[in-house]
Every structure is written in C-alpha cells, then in structure tokens.
Amino acid sequence: MRWTLKPKPEAEKLAALQKALQVDEVVATLLLQRGIETYDDAKTFFRPSLEHLHDPFLMKDMDKAVLRVEQALANHENILVFGDYDVDGTSSVALMSTYLKTRTEQVATYIPDRYDEGYGVSIKGIDFADDNDFSLIIALDCGVKAIDKVAYAKKKGIDFIICDHHRPGKDLPDAIAVLDPKRDDCNYPFKELCGCGVGFKLIQALALNEGKPIEALTEYLDLVATAIGADIVPIIGENRVLAYFGLQVINTNPRPGIKAIINQVKKEELTITDVVFIIAPRINAAGRMKHGNYAVALLSETNFDLAETYAEEIEAFNTDRREADQRITDEALLQIEKNQEHEGFTTVVYHETWHKGVIGIVASRLIETYYRPTLVFTKSGDKLAASARSVSGFDVYNALEACSEHIEQFGGHKYAAGLTLKEENYEAFKQAFEDEVSRTIDKHLLVPEVKVDLKIELHQVTNKLMRIMHQFAPFGPGNMTPIFMTENLKDTGYGKCVGEDEKHLRMTVTQTGNEKFVCIGFNLGDKLNLIKHQKTFKAVYSIEENHWQGNRSLQLKLRDIRE
Template identity: 50%
Template sequence: MEKRWVQAVQGNKETTDLLAQQLNIDHSLAQILVQRDISTFEEAKDFFRPQMAQLHDPFLMKDMDKAITRIDLALSNHEKILVYGDYDVDGTTSVALAYSFFSQFTENIEYYIPDRHKEGYGISTQGIDYAYKNGQSLIIALDCGIKSVDKVAYANTLGIDFIICDHHLPGDELPAAAALLDPKRNDCPYPFKELAGCGIGFKLAQAYCITHGLPAERYEQYLDLVMVSIAADIVPVEDENRILAYHGLIKLNHNPSMGLKALMDISGRNKDYTLTDVVFVLAPRINAAGRMDHANEAVKMLLCAEDSIALSQSEFINQQNTERKTSDQNITAEALALIADCEILIHKKTTVVYHESWNKGVIGIVASRLTEKYYRPTIVLTKSNGLLTGSARSVAGFDLYEALLGCEDLLVQFGGHKFAAGLTMMPENIDAFSERFENIVASSITDDLLCPEIKIDTEIEFSQIDGKFQRIISQMAPFGPHNPAPIFVTHGVSLVAKPYVVATKHLKLNVKQQNSAIFESIGFGLAEFETLLQPNQPFSICYTIEENIWKEQRRLQLNIKGIKI
C-alpha cells in the first residue's frame, strides 16, 4: 500500500541554533527536539534524564483522598478486599500491582479477573456476587468500571463499596463509587490525562505510601509492571508515562520481577529491551492467557515469588501464545476471504465482518491485521452468550469512539478510546449497525486519513550519521505514541550491491550517498522494490537509525520505512 510522506514543520531557527549550541549536538537533532516542544536547556535535560521526582502529586487526582481514607478504614476494620481488573495486559499488570502492594498490609485480600468468554469486559454481576459470597466489602477495580453505573449500584445494595481506578472516557453519568479515580473525569484537575490503568494503580500505591510515610521503594518496585502496561496499551509516551516507562525499562533490564524475568527467559530474549520489544515479545504472551483461557494465569505468573513456579507458569503462557498465533492466523485468513468474496465490502470506507464461531479472545488481533491490510476503521464480530461481541480498530487521526457514539442506540454496550474499542449488540442489529457505522465514517473521514502516512522529522545527509548522532537518538527513548523514533529522509541514495528478499516480504540492501559510508539497511514489507531498484539509479529513503545487535556485535542499521525512486 502506498504511503504519504509528510515532513514535519521546522521549528524556530534561532531556538534550534541556540539549543544545538547549548547541548553540543547536531543541528538536525536540535530541530527534532524543538519540533517536540523542547526549546530550552532545562527542558532538554528533563527530557533526556527523566526523574521520578518529576511525577505529579497523586492527591491532585480527584477522589484520591477518598480512596486512601476508604482503604485505611478497610484495613483497620480487617475488611475483606477484592482487587478486580480487566483481562488484558493493562488489566492483569494492574491487578498484580495492586494485589501485591496491598498484600503488604493485609491478608484479607484476593484478586478477580472476569472470564472474557463468559462475563465479557468490565465489572460483571458474577464478580460482584463472588465478592458478596466471600464477604468482601471493598472492591478495588482497575482498568475498568468508569461506565459501570448499574453494576456499582447493584454492589451498593449488597453493602459492597467500589474504588474505581480507570483511564477510559466516562459516560454522562458516573458510578456511585466510594472513590472514582480517572483523570479523564471532567471535574478531575490532575495535570496528566493519559495514564494507563496500571498507572492509576501506581498512583494509588504512591498516595498510600505518602500518607503513611513509607519509602518510595514500596511502590517503585512495580515500575516494570507499569512500563509493560504503558507499552501494551499504546498510551502516549510523554509526561508521567515517559518517566514511568524510562525507569520501568531500567528495572526490567537490570532487576525484573520474577514473573517477567521468567517470561523474558522463555521468549529467548532476556536483555536490552525497548518499549517496542515489550510490545512484540512480552505483551502478546501476557495477553494470550486471557485470549485462550483465563487471565488468572497471567496474574499468577506476574505474582510469582519462586523461580521454579515462575518458570512453569511462563512455559504454560508461552504455549498459550503459540496456540493464539495459530488461531488468529486462521481467523484472519477467513476474514480476508469473506471480504474478497463480497465486492461491496472492498469499496466501503469501513470493514465490519462477522462469524459466529470465531474465538472471542483473538478478534482484536484480527481487527488490527485487517486495518493494516485495508487501512480503514474495522470491526470484527463473533457470537458470545447470545450477543454479538466485537473489537474495533481505527486509523491514525480518526476518532473511532465518536463514531461508535453515533451508533449507541444499536449497542448493548461499548467502551474504549479513539483508536480501539470493544462493543456488544443484539444479533438482529448487525445490519443496521454496519450501515450506520459506514455512513458515519464515510461522512466524516477524509481521503488522506484512508492513506497511511509516514511522518518525517527532518532531512539529513549520511555524513551526519555517526556514533554520537546515534547515541543522542537513543537518549530520546523510550519511543512510542507522541514520542516516536525520529524518521529521517535522505535523497540521492544509491545501491552498493543487488538487494535481496528475506522471509518472503522484507528487503535487505546496502546503501550509500555519494562518498559516504555504506549502511546496512532493512525494509520490512518492502520486497516489491527488489526489482524496482537499479544500480546507479538514485532514489530517496525515509528511515529510522537503529543499533543492530547480533552475537554481541553492535553496528548501525537503517530501518527503511519508505522508498521513492
């Protein structure tokens, strides 16, 4: 699929010149910093060296004082507490953090993850009934609950209080919880709105330690869990998320929790992790537990305190991930065949596909794959407990949540954010929903948004690339949404030797520019250019610069995102 190259607007030249001089860095790198709203030496210092002391006061979050007061009451009265969370990576890391942290202060605590297939997303009646049956009078819900008005009301009739720690958009009515922690509340003054669910749990633990004069180590020991949630939930890597991700990666690479260490070992990669590595290596394995069976298995692994148990638990989860891969590949193939067989679907601005036998646990992955293939808002539906349940994915720049809001009367429930959501509906509504969803998207999405773009930071010459240049780039990490790895463009590039294809779809090539050094390069998914590129024919490339590590050897490599002849 052809992609648009969009070059960022250059920042103020005087500011860039001064910053380059103050930091003693290449002008192009200073320009990237300015483009990312870093314009002074102090701002650059904070960016390159994030400090835990820069975290916001947790009591700026609405209801944090109420949450701590209610927890103190529960602990002093020896109440039974249930830690409740979602079944994805953010939810399971949240539960592991909150359960482990508060287990330091009480033995009257348990955790609960809803069954994806039997209970669905969010607070369930079954979960509340479980708490009531077991005499648990306080539920701490993480990564869910902000729209569970009726469920919290039901819990209140049973004498059960809720503390909700969520990061999703609230509805018009808020649940009647004892405390409701969500920076996205309209009345919440917390200065950073984009924490992951596990991040909210971390702030709760931080607030508890501040209140009781406990050392920061009591909550900072969970930084690796918070970082995994930030990576997996694809939240903006800025402000507090950048600080937490930065220090979480340090912990993961030097002193990970026993469960994560076992998972790293079983994956065959146990050091030098980046956020991207977490997304592609650790997160799918943690997610696999809830996709294929029950997410309790992931929480068990994350809470492991013995090497042998952590190893066996990680092996089990790794096997579930292998089964997940087979399942999502088969369903993706079936979905692609459905689209190919229905010509009307090819020409729509949306994709909505359904099959009653598809595994509910992997349809989110399938939706992502279909979005990559056709690049348009996509919903994949299956049947579960008499309802149609689905996962939705969007394209960059289009607000999926708003589109679903326009279909709210056709849905039993839905939740999520701009780029990903979950939904359920009555089976008889699928045709009406598909038509309205298509009409809403078609009336508001632009042609540009239906064509993937490559955002280029700046143009450079190969002569600018050296060890120092790459070291500065590496200090801009962790990379993710709102802080992507810098993408450069270079013109007048030529082949050094004939390119070749690896793994059927990726292109390996060596390139140079005039008399520059030769750079090894890889273009993922760019195999089509193998025959299009010719010797002595100049072309342009946009790329990131990476350090390739192979058998303890490190060398610079260009990761080519696009080629123009």
C-alpha cells in the first residue's frame, strides 16, 4: 500500500480557522482539507439545511419538464415511470411514481429486464407504453444516450422526459426535456447528483410550481440517501444535504420497505456505510437475481405487513447473490492464475455461464486481489456483456471510449461502466484495452493508496475529537472518514491473529505507555511479525467507537502498518 500524506494547510489559514471556530489544529486541518476555510463554510458544513438546496429551475430544461408533467396531469394522460434495475434506478422509480400518485391515479412503472432487455431505455418498454396508451415516459437514471429509442417513441406519439446523471454523448435525444447536470450547456451549480437526485429535483420543481415548501418532500429523502450511498457519488454540496436529511428519515420514520429491511438486520442507527453495505445490496439483489420490479414494489409499498413479505423475498435473492458472486470470484481467480493474466496492466476475464447480475461485484472483488482496471464478461444472448471497475485515479470510461471500435454499446462513469460487444471482437477488444491502459495509466496507480489526513500522537485521540468527527458525517467520496498516522507505536504484548483463517490482526497499542487503544486490522494478519517482541512500528488508521455490553470505548481501525 502507498501511504500518501496530504499536504499541510497554509499556516495563516490554519491559525485563522482555529481562531474563528475555537478548535484545535487537528480539527482545523481536517476542515481545511475539505475546502472549509471560514466560519460560514463551517456553519454550512456542520449544520446542513434544506435551504442550502439549489433552485431546481436552474437545471437546463426543468421548465419544459414541469410544463409537460403539469399538462399530462391536467389532461389525465397515462404516465409511465421508467428506470434502470439497480438501486439508483429502482429508488428513482419508487420516488417519482409515489410522488405522482399523490396527484393522479394514471401512473405505472416499468423496469427493464436485465437479461432480456439490458441496460437503459428499451424498445420493449416503449412498445409496452404504446400498447397501454401511455403518452408520456419519464426515464430515470438512464436515457441520455437513448437517441434512437426516443426517436422510436416519438414516431408512436410518446413524449420523453429524461432524468439522468451519466455523461451524454455528443448529441442529445430529441426528448421534451433532458435533465442532466453533466450536459455541457447546463449551468446547474452542482454536477454530481445521482439519478434519484435528478428525479428529486424534478419533484422539487413540481412542488414549487404548486407553491409547496421543500419540507413537504422530506418523506422521499430516505430513497435519495439510499441511492446516493449505493451509487458512490461524492457526498459534498447538495448530496451531503440530501444524504444528511435522508439518513434522519431512515433512522426515524423510514418508508415500510426500508423499515422491513432494517428490521431484518436488527441495526439500531444506520450510517451511510450501513446504507451501502446493508440496504443497497438487498435492493440490488432483486434486479441481479430476479427482476427490479421486486425492488420497486418493496420501496413503494405503504402496507408494512406486505413490505415485510417483499423484504423476505428480497433477502432470499440476496443470499443467492452472495453464493453466486463467491463462486464466480473463485472461478475468475483460478482463470487468472492459470492463464498468467495478472502480469499485464488490466484484468479481463470471461466465461459464458457466469451470472450477468453479479459480474460487477466480481469485478470489484478481483480488484481487491490484483488492483488493476478490471472487466468481467459473460454471455448475454448472442453478444458478450461486461461490467468494468477501475482503480482509484484511473478513468475506465475514457479507456473504453478509446476502444469503442470494438464495442457495440457502453456507458457509465469514471470508476464503473458496462458494455456489450460481439463475441468475435472479444480478443481484439481485450488487447486494445490492455494497450490503452498500459499507455495511459500512471504506474503508481496500480498500487493501492491510503490517503492520510494528518500525523498525530496517540494522546490526541480523545472522546472530544470523536464527538466532533461524528459531525463530519455522512462520509463518502469528497468527505472520507479521516485517516491518521502515528509513529513509534508498540503492542502491549498480546497482539494476535483472529477470525476465520486468522486473517485479521488484533492488538492493544501504546506510544508513551500512558495511553492504550485496542486496534483491529482486517486482512492484516500477515503483518503479525512486525509487532512481535515489542518492535516499534507506525500505523495508519481511522478512529471508531466500540459498543460492548452497554459500554463505549474508542478503538483504532487499522488500514496498514509498517516497521
């Protein structure tokens, strides 16, 4: 692991912020590293407010979108809410459809089948709309590249409103409105909304149009926070506000579907990390293993008993998903070893029987082992489909774009993308992708990096620091959990490997002998020899609270240790 110590802030700025906020150097440094330089910045950061959300009409085409929805409502038109099958898509569909149902009964939802229709707006979905007299489709978390599909719908007299957050191509679909903050001609102040976030801006605009305050929409924020966590968008700016209030809803008054999931896992207070690792995988499992409709049904349900039944079904899908991704990961690792494919700059694997619903998870697991831009392919109809995942700092979307002559279709983000290609193009694509990555990647990006906020002494780890750091939450890209480095540490003599296969490291450390902290280092069992016999070592870690039998204590979660 590379340890990268963030640069120290300018001394003048540090002193000024310490004075303005009456905080110590550690806290002031953490704030400056997050771009918080003044008292007002800190007030906005520590006291998020719904007032901080931008006017939705600043988004390009929002006025057109609102006009068309209001027209549909006034004329009693049938509206079809269409979305992708992942967490962001299904959350968006649940959000938009439940809001519209407060204003009309003529609303239905449509999630494409992952295996039959693939990603995004589908011909089958448009034909469904045509057969059932829908004159308006609102597409969420997809559609910005669906030029042909939107043209096909237009011929059938069906209008489109697109709420997307993916990068557009050079041309936009001929829709009534294309809401996407990543449009070059969109001056919306915040560019990093997820698909559900863009959908929320549309219902915010519709509510504003009716003269309703933003507070009337807080009940939808549990869905928005779930999508923000699942889609790994930066938790800064508007996303931070939406996630902050969404977590409050999740922890105090969640919709029945989310409550049913929380009851299953018996967790008291959820953080954004819990949303990512507990709620999101379960919602995702529906689209991965069966159909995204199950997720929409769960998230839209108002009857708690029914929601519990849906949650049980989804839990079963999640169990199947876990088993499938473990088995396929093992098979992929074996394939890589056998073919010596870990020697290049990329990992590209393929087997025609691998489950399409879990190849994205498998790609992430392979990165944990080999830390390379990774593609996992499987057979999908008469084509091959892949999920791409990248390493920190490398844009896999740009790499795919450079190989587009071999690809049928692709889309996504900097760190996660999907593509399809013809089977006969697989080997040529694989070579082109390897060539492109080897040519463009900084070689140091192939070693995992831990970014260290600052170096501190062990005595600076206090309950007061922990209380302040709680207020830094919710954490995520752009506002990660603070990581500290401390030198000259010693184990008190009881350090040992724990857990299955003794993979993890547990010890109690001290620096001067006066302070002692329990440490846990997941997957650091192989470093036990570094701490034996009272050797001094240095560590990078985050601070967390350990709750045990009614007692709370601070412990260090180790990321890495060195001599």
